[in-house]
Amino acid sequence: MTGSQRWLLLDYRDDLAERLYRAGGNPDPHRLFDDTELASCADQSPLLISAAENLSVAADFIAQPESWAGLQIDSAQPVQAVLQHLRHILVIGFDGERKGVLRYSSPRTASYFFPAVEESALPIWLGPIRRLCWHAATWRESAVQQTHWCSVENLDADQWRPLAERDGLHLGKSQTEALQHQQVEKFLFYWWQKQSRLSFDEAFVYLDEGMQHGFLSADSLSRYLEIRSIYQVAMPPITLPHGGDEVRLDYLKTSLERSATDKERHA
Known part of the structure; x- marks a missing residue:
């Protein structure tokens, strides 16, 4: 130049x-x-x-x-x-x-x-x-x-x-969203490194799913990811009940356990 x-x-x-x-x-x-x-x-x-x-x-x-x-x-x-x-x-x-x-x-x-x-x-x-x-x-x-x-x-x-x-x-809007996306991916990267069940892209799908359900804290999202990674073949509930994060996560786990058991019973 x-x-x-x-x-x-x-x-x-x-x-x-x-x-x-x-x-x-x-x-x-x-x-x-x-x-x-x-x-x-x-x-x-x-x-x-x-x-x-x-x-x-x-x-x-x-x-x-x-x-x-x-x-x-x-x-x-x-x-x-x-x-x-x-x-x-x-x-x-x-x-x-x-x-x-x-x-x-x-x-x-x-x-x-x-x-x-x-x-x-x-x-x-x-x-x-x-x-x-x-x-x-x-x-x-x-x-x-x-x-x-x-x-x-x-x-x-x-x-x-x-x-x-x-x-x-x-x-601007696009720059704000890009920096927010950086923080989301950073959080997921450190969680993803500690497990071996999911690819990063698979984990991101679950993370987005958890955020859509209203889980926003690091602790609740980490537990959501852990539950979904354990019961990958189970059918998740479409909606979760009202209440605190712990109540809703317990409901999710119970529903996925039941779905996984039903799949094994009919396999």
Whole structure:
């Protein structure tokens, strides 16, 4: 890319700064959280470094991406403009007046968030960034050990101009749903790893089923998944009775036990 510079935004790890200086080059890192609402947590900030000044890290980022979690950024703008934009999209609004931190520097989060951004909105979220690249997997992909390179491109990057004042950004419906889906898949992944009866996709069907029945807490969903995984061939009840989660889960278990017994009796 003519006129572009390449940067690496490395996600925070306890030993990140130490590893950067040990790798040689000229780290000269910029802390993402500086000059933001997260300045008090700057010691745990992702770090932005120049790829040109840190060739060994940049090479390892491509050759051994599992060693350096983060994003590769191509932009024709100077580092301060890139930093300004990265900080602008760090704290975002959602659900009306609520605010939160968008951990887009995590390749896992990037794998959910950026593909959910509509093409027309990419110039807003990427700003001066021409190309964003990362290596990761969604939780579903991790279940089948599929990691891969992802990228998004901003065709309007060359028209970007810094503004003296910019309104805070708010998540759209598709981005909100993508981040919610990330949390659902994360919960399921950790439950799924502890069992051997179901594939991830089978477990997801049961999880969705449980949520449709109104089970929302981690404990109730875990028990729902456990019950359904034990009685896979049994016919579940169409509806569950009113009452607390324990009452409804006990009813589900009893119904599935009875269905399984009837199937064995008529086999």
